[in-house]
Amino acid sequence: MKRNKLWAIGALFVSGSALAYIAVGDLGENLVYYWSPTEMVAAKQKAVGATIRLGGLVEPGSLVPTGHTLNFRVTDGTTTVPVTTQEVPPQMFREGIGVVVEGTVDGAGQFTSKRMMVKHDNEYRAPTDGSTPSNAAMFGTMDEG
């Protein structure tokens, strides 16, 4: 069974170092699920044309439905990006909630979304009469990992 113990040590070493690499390595820098508006604007031409994901909050008061088009702004508190889409929004979609929109941005900074996703936070609450969701809870949906 001596050889098997070597196998055990080898396997543990492989999985341990893989975990360490992923946990402390800079993988997150290269592997970003979505860009914040600030990052996208900072990337300038690099962001234009390619299909990217943009994540942020739907800026309160920015939602303008016109015909089959939905216009709103996505913000991270610092930078705001205008988004237009012809998609049907998810039922949870509303002002102030976190969204991840997939699509392209043009040179003028206008984002066109072909796929919209609503981010739900980790709070589960019973409805109360006349309650309004707090802003803090909304920002909670955009917590960065």
Add this chain to the structure above:
Amino acid sequence: MKNQWEHAVGLFGLVLLMIGSYQGLFVAPPDRFMGDVMRIMYVHVPTAWVTLLVFTMVFFVSIAWLIRGTWRWDALQESGTEVGVVLGCLLLCQGSIWARPTWGVWWDWDPRLTTTAVLVLAFGAILALRTFIDDPKRRATLTAVASIVAYVDVPIVYFSVRWWRSLHQVQSSPNTVDGSMVTPLRINAFAMLFIAIWFIARRYRIARQRLAEEMKELEAA
């Protein structure tokens, strides 16, 4: 009835599941935004916990096989992996059903979802690997090594929502969940745990019998 202990555990789990699901469906309030859709949490979250727990067991029995070389560890590796993969598939389906009305999509390649899919595929591949190797000792050793390596994905799945930006929300805690919703969640967590133990125990006996048959054939040959 033989092997009564595991049937007792399993039946207890089923009763708990009925109580927890009844509470989750009819007693607990709906979520203020998601409405009734959030009730799937009462099976989804327990399934997730138990899936990761079962793969954790597979990890330790794999090490035990490599150190001890006793067949019971290999049989547990096989049964645990199989139950874990089934639970993992259930987990992905439940999540998908919840995601469509909440996020608006059935699936997206966010870190949590991707790493979970990798987890299920990796252990599914280990099950396939088992069927390819005829020599029981070789099979046990190779799948134990593969399981230890594949297990690395379990902490990654757990921390994916904290390490990286994701669509999936981070773990809830009793602070972020209404008290009325915590009780059915806890009941169902124990229910799923007992049911998983039941399945693993049943599957373990099959694995032992197959191993015994294989040994007989090898001796006869």
